[in-house]
Amino acid sequence: MSAEVTRCRLRAPVNLTWEITGKCNLKCVHCLSDAGSELADELSFDQCLGLIDQLASIGVFQINIGGGEPFLRQGFMDILTYAHKKGIVTCVSTNGILMNPSLAADLAELDNFYLQVSLDGATAQVNDAIRGQGTFQKIIYAMECLSSYGVPFSINTVLTRLNFPQLELLRELAASHSAELRVSRFRPSGRGKETKTQLGPGADQLEFFAEWLARNDLVRTGDSFFCLTSENRRRKGLEMCGAAKMTACISPTGNVYPCAFLQEPPFLAGNIKYDHFKTLWDESAIFDSLRNLNSATCTDCVRFENCRGGCPAMAYHTYHDISMPDPECLINLKNPFKKTA
């Protein structure tokens, strides 16, 4: 994301995250959404199509669909196809468990479609410790299906203490399936709150990872690691938090939040069952507060223009205060910030 976004208020998000169901067939120990069972008041099929109509009418370019496991949602392929008919680019995050040749063939028919397959280790031992017994082989099979049908996809790996030593192997595994590697940040929300101490990467690992990223130009980080991004990776992805500026998040029940990692009551803007998304985007006080957020303790930092204080969600989950600095930025890793009462 360019600094231009911070200077102008967009009429609509560029993209948004839509967690289309809470239902999941895995129980990953770091799941930031705490997914498992379908929620009682999830959006109906018609409400999903209505939401897509709204987003298309205001010019949202891309929807990133996750969950839960999206392919478990009844009517999901029809919803996905409808979004494409409306000219919206989609990116679906899946755990890959339901992938088969028939589904891969259907996905290959979609234009401007991208898939992210979650894999949290380059070996069964490491991956299965996080995603569950037997999942590694199923995910590899999913990747083979996607690769053979030419579906563009990336392996999405959440960086943990366990898989940190396997970064090179994961990069090679992705390349061998004509895929990209996308490394995401461990966030202490959902079940990640409970497993942060056990799985969250340490300061030394994050510093090493920043150097590794600088050497591995083709590895993607999505919106996760701008706090660590070196100068030569700028413009490879987001350079600062896009929450409420260029993105937003919609929960399975229609709740609207600034981002997927801030799905907490203080950040609820409203619900699309009762309000038009555009009204919430334009008028929500919590969205305005995110747009005007400046981490006061960061403004004198040499890296301020690179990250503008880092990830407010990380600050919130660490200090319960979004205006605090990102605890895992390159500067704070070396000089840990201590919040005073």
Next chain:
Amino acid sequence: MNRHHKYKLAPGTQVREENFGLLFYTYTGPRLFFMPCGNLLGTDFFLGRWSIGQWLDRHPESKNDNRLPGLPQSLAKLKDKGVILEC
């Protein structure tokens, strides 16, 4: 400025109007391109139906816009980046 040039969006590119001008999005990265042209051009311009000259004739108010002299350079830059195509 060559008034006869027509442009259309490259495959996988979308555009929408913003307060500052036009915001382009491409399916392949980098994703966003800003064209701070105010109301000088609308998204319809990139349907490739009208040349720059024809567009300005249809929108005479644009002829006095102080961003007009920078327009050819902005369009050329977008073309070089593969966001738009000359047609």
